[in-house]
Amino acid sequence: MVWQNDVCSVILAAGSGRRICSEKPKIFREVLFKPLVNLVFENCKKAKIKEICFVCAGDGLGVLKGYFKEEASYVIQEEKLGTAHATAQAVPFLKASGKKDVLVLLADVPFIDAQTIEDAYFVHKKRENDVTVIAATLQNPFGYGRIEYANDRIKIVEEKDATDTQRAIKQVNSGALWFNVSALLAILERVDNKNASGEYYITTAVNLLTKTGCYLAEDANIILGANTNEQLLTLNEVAKDRVISYHSCNGVEFLSKDGVMIGADVKIGKGTQIFPGVTIKGSCQIGEDCVVTSGTFIEDSNIGDNCQIKSSYIESSVIACGVSVGPFAHIRAGCEIEDGVKVGNYVEVKNSYIGAKTKIAHHNYVGDCSVGFGVNLGCGVVVANYDGEEKHKSKIEDDVFIGCNSNLIAPVTIRRGAFVAAGSTITENIEENGFAIARARQETKPNYKRKRKGQ
C-alpha cells in the first residue's frame, strides 16, 4: 500500500479578489509561461496524490475545468470569506473521499515540490500531528505568518498581530498544511472571523488544534508566492535559475543565464549549446549537439540532433536532424522539415512539408506547400498561397530548381527535375524535367541619359 492512498489534497484557488495589477486572477498568472495553479497541481501529481479538489471562484471554474478536466474535483466558494471558509467548501469532498490526511495548498505558491510534500507528510504521520505546517526560514520574514514554538506546540502569528519579539522570528508559514482530516473537520466550525480583516483564516484552525508541528523545508524558495508583479518577477527569476541548473546537470551548455527563458516542459539533449536571450516555451523537445543563438524563440516544437538555430522563430513544427535555420528565419505552425534542410536568412515557411536536403536559403516565403527532396528555391522565390479569396496548396517535387524572385501561384504542381528561370511568375503546372520561363526579353539602350524619373 502506497501512502498516497491515504491522502488527498485541497487547493485553494478562489483567490482573494485582489489581483496583482492585472485583469487576470493571480492563480492564472504565469511563471516561465505556465500558470501558477498548474504548477501547484503538477507538484501534487508528481507527489502522486490522486484525489485533488479545487476550491475556486465561480468565474474561474471554467478555466480550471479546461485545464484539469476529470483529473480533479471542483467546488465553488461563492463569497470570499477567508482560507478557512474556502477549505470548508471542500468538506463534502473530504467526507466523500474518506482519506485520513489532506494537504491544503495555496494555488499561487508554486514551488512546494513533490519531495517536500512527501517529506512533510512523513513527519506529519510519525508525530501523529493534527496539523503539520510546511515552513521555511527567511532572512527577511516581513509579511509572512511567523511560526512560534511554545508549550510543546506551534502557533502561527500573522504580521499585523505580531509583537516585536515575534516579528524577529525567521521561521514562516508557507501556507501549505498537512491536516488530519478528522481533526480538521472537527475544528473548522470553531474558526471565527474575529480579526482585523474579518475573515475566517485557516491559520486560526492551526492555532486551535492540539497536536501541531512543523516541517522546515531546506529551500526557502518554496515559500515564494505571487502577491505583486515584483514577486512574480522573482518567481520567474528563481524558476529560470532552477531550469538552467537542471539542464546544465543533464549536459546542456549555457554560455550565460541572461535572458534564457525555458519552460518547465522543455526537453533538451546533451551537448546542445544555448546562447543568452533564448526563449523556449510550451511543449518542446530539442535534440543533442544543437546550437541555439540569441534571440531565438521556439514554441511547441520538436527539433532533432545537430541543428543550428540562429536568431529565429519556430512555432508548432517538427524539424529533423542536421537542419540549419536562420539567422532571422520564421518557421510557422504546421511545418515538417526533414534532415539536412537549409532554411536560411529571412525565410518564412508555413504549414509546409520540406523534403531532406532542400535549400530554401534566402528571402523566401513557402506557404501551404509540399516540397520534395533536394529542391533549390532561389533567393526571393515565393510560393504564393493566397489569391485574395482563398488559400491553396502547391507541390514541388524532388530535384526542382526555381530561379530567383520567381512566383509560384497556388495551386500549382512542379514535377520532379523541373527548372524555372529566374524572375518567372508560374501559374501552370510543369511536367517532369520541364523548363519554364515567364519573363520579358532584356532590351538594352545605349547612352541612356540619367533622367531617371518615371522609369
Next chain:
Amino acid sequence: MVWQNDVCSVILAAGSGRRICSEKPKIFREVLFKPLVNLVFENCKKAKIKEICFVCAGDGLGVLKGYFKEEASYVIQEEKLGTAHATAQAVPFLKASGKKDVLVLLADVPFIDAQTIEDAYFVHKKRENDVTVIAATLQNPFGYGRIEYANDRIKIVEEKDATDTQRAIKQVNSGALWFNVSALLAILERVDNKNASGEYYITTAVNLLTKTGCYLAEDANIILGANTNEQLLTLNEVAKDRVISYHSCNGVEFLSKDGVMIGADVKIGKGTQIFPGVTIKGSCQIGEDCVVTSGTFIEDSNIGDNCQIKSSYIESSVIACGVSVGPFAHIRAGCEIEDGVKVGNYVEVKNSYIGAKTKIAHHNYVGDCSVGFGVNLGCGVVVANYDGEEKHKSKIEDDVFIGCNSNLIAPVTIRRGAFVAAGSTITENIEENGFAIARARQETKPNYKRKRKGQ
C-alpha cells in the same frame, strides 16, 4: 507660500576637464539613454525648484542651452579651478535671485531625487543650518569625502587627507549641498586652494561654515556618480532595476530583468508583458495588454493596446490598437498605423499611413505611401519610392489586392478595389476595381536537359 519660492539651485556642470575615457564630457554621458545633466535638472524640476543656474564650460554652453533653453540660467566657468570656484561664478545669479537658500548639485550625480532634495531642505531649515550636506552610508566608502562629526558640527574629509580612523567612516558626501545663501556668499571668498590638487573646493566652504549639518539619505544609490565607465555601467544597472520596479508596481509584467533597457520617459500600460532583451528609449507610450518580445527596439513611438511586437524595430511612429508587428519587422520614422493592421516578418514601412485591417505580411517595403483600409499586399510587394533621383509618394486605396513580388513604381495611385496580378511592375495608375497585369506569359519546354548554365 510654497517653500520652493525661497530657494534656487546651482548645478555644477563644467566638469573637471577629466573625461571618462570618452570624447564626450561626462555630464552628457547617458544613463538609460538620457544625459546625466538632464537627469539632475529633472530632479530639480520635480522638486519644483524654479530658478536653476548652470555653471558650465564654454564648449558645453550651446548644448545646455539647447536642452534647457529659457528654463535655466547659464554662467561660464572659464578656468577649471574647483567646485568652490565654479560656485563662485554663480554669485551674480544668487544675488539677483534673492533666494534664501541654494541647492548646489553636481551635474554627474543623477540619483538625488526630488523627495531627498525636499526632505534635506526641511532638515536644513529646521536646524537653521548654514549648510546641510546630503549624505549616504556606504559599505565601501573608498574615494568619497567622509562626514566626520565633532564638536557639534560636521567636517568633510577627502580620501587623500583622511587618517585611518577617518577612512573607516562610512557616511559620505554626495556632493549635493543646501546652503544658506548669505552664509555661502560670506564664506566663498575665504576658500583657498592650499591642498594637494591646488583647487578651490566647495567642501572647504562647508568646513569653514559654523552651523553645519547632514541629511542622511535612505537609499545609498543617491551617491552614485560617473567618474569611470564602470561607474556609468553601475548607474545604468541601478536605473534599470528602478525603472523595472516602477513599471512592475504599475502592472507591467516582466519575465526577467535581463537586458531590459527602458528609458525614464517611457509609459507602459498594465498587463503588458515585456520579454528580456527589450530596449524602449526616448519618449514612448505603450498601451495595455501588449506583448513585446526579445530583441525589440522601440524609440519615440506610441503604441496602442493589445499589440504584439515581436523582435522588431519601431522608430518615431504611431501605432493604434490590436496591431501585430514582426517578427523582424522595421517600422521606420513617420508611420501611422491603424487598428488591426498586420505588419509581418521582414516588412519595412517608412513614412507611410497604413489603414485599418490592412495586411502587409511578408518581405515588403512600403515607402512614402498612403495605404487604405483592408488592403492586402502580397509577399515581396515593394512600393518603390526612389527612382534614382527623387523620392515620390504613392497611394493605395481601400480593398486593393496586390499579388506577390509586384512593384509599384512611385508616383502611382491604385484606386479602391483594384487588383494587381503577381509579378507585375506597375508604373501607371489603376482605376477603381481595375485589374492590372504586367508580366510575360509562361512558356514551358518539355524534357529540359539540366545544362543549367546561362539561364
Next chain:
Amino acid sequence: MVWQNDVCSVILAAGSGRRICSEKPKIFREVLFKPLVNLVFENCKKAKIKEICFVCAGDGLGVLKGYFKEEASYVIQEEKLGTAHATAQAVPFLKASGKKDVLVLLADVPFIDAQTIEDAYFVHKKRENDVTVIAATLQNPFGYGRIEYANDRIKIVEEKDATDTQRAIKQVNSGALWFNVSALLAILERVDNKNASGEYYITTAVNLLTKTGCYLAEDANIILGANTNEQLLTLNEVAKDRVISYHSCNGVEFLSKDGVMIGADVKIGKGTQIFPGVTIKGSCQIGEDCVVTSGTFIEDSNIGDNCQIKSSYIESSVIACGVSVGPFAHIRAGCEIEDGVKVGNYVEVKNSYIGAKTKIAHHNYVGDCSVGFGVNLGCGVVVANYDGEEKHKSKIEDDVFIGCNSNLIAPVTIRRGAFVAAGSTITENIEENGFAIARARQETKPNYKRKRKGQ
C-alpha cells in the same frame, strides 16, 4: 637574464576520462568561445614561459598539435593513473630541458594568470622551496584540497581524507604548483597510490617534499575549474564580467552586462557603445564610436570607426568606417565593405566587395559580386550567383542604379552609370550608361470582378 630562462611548464591535459556530460573532453570545452586548454596555454605564454610540455591522452594529441604546433612539446599518458603519473610522463622533457623549476598546471583551470604565475615564482625562489602551491581562499572550500600549515610546512589534505577541523580550512589548492625540478624528479618515484581512488596524486608528491610553501592569490577566481557544466557556466560568467570590466576601463560603453559575450581576442575602440545581448567572438577588431545593438553576432571580423551595427550577423568580413548595417542584416564570410556603405534591413551579402557610399538598403542578396562606388541597389534586387550547377561572379561598376526586385543573373557585368528598370531579370551585360529593361508592359482592364482565383 630573464627569470623565464630558468623555468618550464608541464600542462596536464590528459583529463581523467570523466567528462562533464559531454562527448567533448573537458579541456576542449570553451569559456567565451575559447577552449580551456588554450586559455591555460596563453597564460603560460603571457608569463613568457618558453618551454611548455603537454601531457595528453592519445586521442587528444592531434587536436593539441593542431592548436599549438611547434610551440609546445607533447607526451602521451597511456593510462590514466593520476596527476603524479601524468607528471612522470614529462620526466624526459624535464631532463632534456635542463630547467631549474617547473610550473605544473591543470589544463582545465583557466584563470591562473601570468601575474599570479610570476608572483608565485618569486615567492618560490625567495624561499628556496621544493614546491610552492598556488592557493586561494574560498568561503565554501567544499571539494578542494585544503592547505594545512604545521611544523613549518604545508600539507594538502583532500576533501575525503579531511577531518572536520581540516574541512573548516578555507585556503585551498588551485592545482598549479611550482616545483624545483631536482626535488620533483627525486620524489616522483616515491609517490604511491595507496588511497581511496588508487591513483598516483601529485599532491602526494607535495606532501612528501621537505621545503614546501604556498602563494596565496588575491583573486579567488583563479581556483575555478570546470568539472561540471554548472562550473563551466560559472567560468563563463566570471570571464564575461572580466572582459566587460577590461573594455569599460578602455573606454567602451556598456549599457548593461546582460547577455554580452565577448571573446578574449576581441579589440574594441573607445566610445563604442555595446547594447545588452551582443556576441563578439573569435578574432575581431571593432573601431571607435560605433554602436552595436542587441542581438548582434560578430565573428572574425574587422569593423572601422563610426559604424552602426543593429541586430545583425557579421562573419569573417572587413568593414570600413561609417558603415550602417541592419537592422537584421547578414554579412557572410568574405566581404569587404568600404566607407559609408549602407547595408540595410534584410540584406544578405556574401563574398563580395562593396564600394564606398553604395546603398544596399532593403531585402537584397548580393553573392560573389564586386560592386563599385555610389551604386544603388533597389529593394529586393538579387545578384543571383547560383544557376543550379555552379556559382558565378558578377560585377557592378560605379554609379549604377538597379530598380526594385530586379535579378542580375551571374555571370553578368553592369558598366558604370548604367540603369536597370525595376522588375527586370538581367542576363546580358550592360554597357556604360546603358539602360536595360526586361519586363512586360502593363495591361489594365476596367471593372474587374473580384473572382480572384487562378490569377
